[in-house]
Amino acid sequence: MAATSTASCPIMCVSGCGRSSWSARGRQAAVEGERRVMGCSRREFLKSSVAAAAVLPLANLHQDEPVGLRLARAAPSAALPTLCGMCPWRCPLEVRLEDGRLAAVNGNPRFAPTGGRCCAKAKAAGRLLKDGARLRHPLKRVGKRGQGRWQRIGWGEAIDTVAAALEGAAGSDLLLYAGGASSRYIVELWRRLGGRVAANTRFCRHDAWEWRGSLLSVPASPRPDCLVVLGGHLGENISIAPLRTVLDWQAAGTTLVVVDPRCSTLAARADLHLMARPGTDEALLLAWLGFVFADLPEADPSEAAVRRLAASFDPGRAARLAGVEEGLIRKVGELLRRGRGMVRCGAGRRWYGEDQARLAAILLLDRLSSGAAPGGALPETALAPREAPSITAAAGANGRLARIIGCWGHNPLQALPDPFATMRALDRAELVFACDILPSESVLYADIVFPEAMFLERTDTFSLFPGQDGVVAGMPFPVIEAEGEVRDPYWISQQLAVRLGQTQGFEHTSIMARIAADLAPYGVTPAGLWEGGGLLPVTRPGTAADAETPPGEAAAPDAALPRAA
Structure with missing residues (x-):
């Protein structure tokens, strides 16, 4: 990718776009201080970054007044x-x-x-704004990865260093951990470079399948007679909009059923709380499917296997497996059979396991109990396959580790299941860069740090x-x-894009x-x-730009049940 010259570039860069003689940054440093990283406070990190170098003149970096x-x-x-x-x-x-x-x-x-x-998080935004540990200047690592030894540099050197590494790397060598709305622009650039993007890889989103119908959209839905929520922690997640809707529905007469082994905030407000054993909710779902199927004629031969499976999980068997009273299971089944039901597995894209059959059962039960036709596609609730996040995402073809790793508003050391394997992957990369507001563990492992505006x-x-x-x-x-x-995220991504001719x-x-x-x-x-x-009504265009494009065709949820029984 050839760099664009300053004369022909429509965007003025920090320090020009001409080529420089960058040196190779091959590293195979041993993993030292893996556990030490967890013991370094943010303020200690900040104190270690005050070894200052002269900041480059930034005459052309003026930002408009807010x-x-x-x-x-x-x-x-x-x-x-x-x-x-x-x-x-x-x-x-x-x-x-x-x-x-x-x-x-x-x-x-x-x-x-x-x-x-x-x-309360929004109310406390002022504390983040004035946090003494905030990243306020570009930084360059001068010690070993994880030590938190830094040198203050200018934006020109920071951008040039990352752009140089990206320019000489193949797309298969690039891995970006991206999180939040601010990562939109770097994700665009990364994909144009052919790199891999691991987005939203958090414990609470550790799923291979994403349920795209969320409780955030329930204000537009008719009020159900019975709402079943599995593992929905709306109170703990401070999800104000869906929690308010659910409680309004309950006040208007909806029976709220929560299936959760824990006594969550929502469970404490529920009309019925089924404290099922972890991992047994599929038995409950199949038992309730049996109630709904009882009043529905078999419209599609492909449903026969699902009906047989549901019939094998009668309320008594489900009660023994889940550790829930049989009478409660029957009561919920009758509510779903008689009235308009709605079944949800929590708000938004929360974790709900990697079991396609479980999600398929939820979608099928939700469709049937709401009065929708048994056959056909599921409107607005299609399953979209997703890559399960793990440190293996850092490996390219034939298990080769990524050479260039970016962490943009994302901390894989806290988000992925094995932090020590993540440390080793970061330590073996040729270049690691991070863009964040506060110094996280991933920032400690970065060679270049971009300070982002909050x-x-x-x-x-x-x-x-x-x-x-x-x-x-x-x-x-x-x-x-x-x-x-x-700086704002567009500006940082733009500077990289210009240098790379993208x-x-x-x-x-x-x-x-x-x-x-x-x-x-x-x-x-x-x-x-x-x-x-701050808010205006809009008319969606013919192709909604905000709609998530699934990376592959969704599997038919009905067919998934017998296979995983």
Whole structure:
């Protein structure tokens, strides 16, 4: 990939785009201090990074003043709209400033699903903003990986070092651990380079199959007579929108059934709590399928095997396996058979095992008990195959480890099951770079560290939400002036893309211009969102740009049951 010259490049780079004589960075360092990394506090890490080098002149890195500051000067008491960045829900917020400083964070009253509320994490955003351990300058490792010895460098050297390694690497040698909305642009670049992306590889998302119908979309669904939730920790996850909907349904007459071996917040509010033994919920699902099948004629010969399997799991057998009273199983089965039922396995993309049969049973029971036709495709709830995350994801063809590993808003040392195998994979890579707000364990193993702006200081991409009358769009706005040399995710990815000659999608002069182009098909502009209080109704285009494209065809859930019985 040839670098683009400064003269022909439509985007001005940090220190020019010409080639440099980069040296090879082959390393095979032994794994030392594997356990020591867990004992290094963030503040200790920060103290070790103050060995400063001269910062390169950054005359062309000026960022526009946050729109919130301009408005706050004109109207000090104004509520500034943005989206929360403290978790994947991205709840709409309103921020108030006093003398240019954060004074209050509240939910956006225009967003019906949350009722204008926000959780404690959003309320505590000011602490993250002023955290003394925040990464505020680009860093270069000067000690062994994991030691936390750093040198402060300029953005030009940081970008050049990573771009040099990417330029000479094959796509099969590139691995990116990506998390959060800020990783959108680096993921785009990484895929153009042919690299592999491991996204959302967390314990709570350790599944090979993703259920794409989530409780976040339930406001648009008719209220069921019976709602069965398996392992849904809406309270512990502080999932305000779906939790509020579920409790409203319950108050209106829905019978709430929770299947969970633990007494979760939602289980404590349930009408029926079935404390099934871990791993036995499939027996309950099959027993309930038997109740629903009893009133349905066999419309498709392919259902015969599923019916026979369900018949073999009568309530008595399911009770013995799950350790639940048979009477409770029969009661829930009758509720699902008589009324409109809904079966869910938690909110959003939470962990629910790698067993395709279990998810297939949930989808089939949900479809049949809701009154949908037994045969045919499942609307809006297709199974999409996903790669199960593990350290084996760091291996390429024939088990070869990735040469270049990036950690963007993601900490695989905490997210993957075997942290020591992850340490070894990171230690054997030729180059590891990280982009984050705080120094995590993966940052300790990085050769180059990009400091990213936090959500109150930046924007990243827009989001679409279910509203009362359709879909609404929202986007985060920078409402606080950024400290140090932190940058937004588009800018960092753009600098890498320009050096690598991959300017498609990065030709916009700023992240606001890029978001404006992405929003155009929806008939919404960033200025309109700002003036509209952060949220506006949209009409989805013919091909929804926000829809996740499954990496392969979903397997038929009905056929999956007998195979895995």
